[in-house]
Amino acid sequence: MKLSTASSFMFSRIAFQHCCLLGVAVICLGSPSLLRATVDDSVSFAYEAALPYYKQGFSIRKDAWGGDLGVREKKAVSIQLFKGNTYWFLMATEVKGGSLSVHLYDDKGNLVEDESWQKGRFAGARVNPKSTGTYFAIVQILKSPEERTTWALVYGYK
């Protein structure tokens, strides 16, 4: 699921107004708008994780990807990477107590990342692609107090 900041803002505002009018948050539970709002929070955390890399000169893409996953559930995001660039992929969740991971594989399924880290609700992986082509970011929720955990992934390059 691809996300954007503009649409998310509108969506959050609409969701908020509806909640106020109805006055019953229960109605919103499990609705797509609520999910969207929490994914947007995850996007904010993912950008927070990307900030140190931005300061190091990485251009952070405005496009973000996200959704929700169960614990141990994985998802693959396919990406076109170019030899000659360095990439950082940053992932986060807004769920307190949640932890997740992101790892990078080539189109043959080989782990290609040069470095990765995992710290609570944040995770990151860096790659200097050896060749230009299709790669896969495998995202996974490692643990979470929630049945479904929202996540977001952003990336930067230089």
Add this chain to the structure above:
Amino acid sequence: MFHDKPLHCEGNFPRFSMKNFPLLRFQAFVLAAALLAIIPLRADNPPKKIALSDFPAAAVDDVVVPVPSEIFAVLDKLGNPNWKGQLRDGKVQTPEDRARTALLLGNVIAEGFVAVEAEDAERVKDIGRQVLTLANAINVRKAVITRCKSITDKADARDWKGVRSEFDGALQDVRAAMDELNDHDLSQLVSLGGWLRGTEVLTSIVQNGFSKDGAELLHQPELVNYFDRCIGSMSSRLRKNPLVSHIRDVLRKIGPIVGESGDSITAENVKMIHDLTREVNEQVIGGGN
């Protein structure tokens, strides 16, 4: 034993050996196997190799479409391209056909990335205004007004990294606004229009100083397939649009070339892709077909 004599509980015990306890040995084996199975679940220890076939279509997200500057950044490292020579002249006219407008919008945003590489502030500002005009034609002007103002401000300040980020943001905001309006197909066409212009510029630069490293940047098989699939899933009205249909034909010609391994893309292949994308971009700008 720290003393001379053994204590009453020490010594004379047969040496413990698993061989003497075949049942225990089996249990230990089962326990070790269970532990090995559990450990990877508890630690973030990524496998060195995975089977991508384990990810059904539903578990694979859409391809991430790179912005032109991701490729341009590599070209800058490979040499010193003449970015000013890549800039297009003149203003674009707003088409009446919404599909062509969406393609043109993506195309013009990609042109913005070229102008940033050329560090041409006036051209960047001019492109910012064109983005606003085209966005207005497809009812997403509101989504990019702030971006376009920022493009102008940052171009004046010669903050090229900032301008690049604003063009990226404009692309996402336009697409998001279209998605809000349920214009998903047009949103895809914006990306496609950007890719076509980016590829035209890439092939032009690689042609001018051919190198294997430069040509390898064209190895984008999944991306080309993705655009082909996007067109295939569009409404029949859009699929039958002559320009969209022509672009699909072009993608199918480019697909087998960029599907080859990166180091087997020849100078002739690069020229062929350049000619195809230049011709289709001319149609995006000027209409016809």
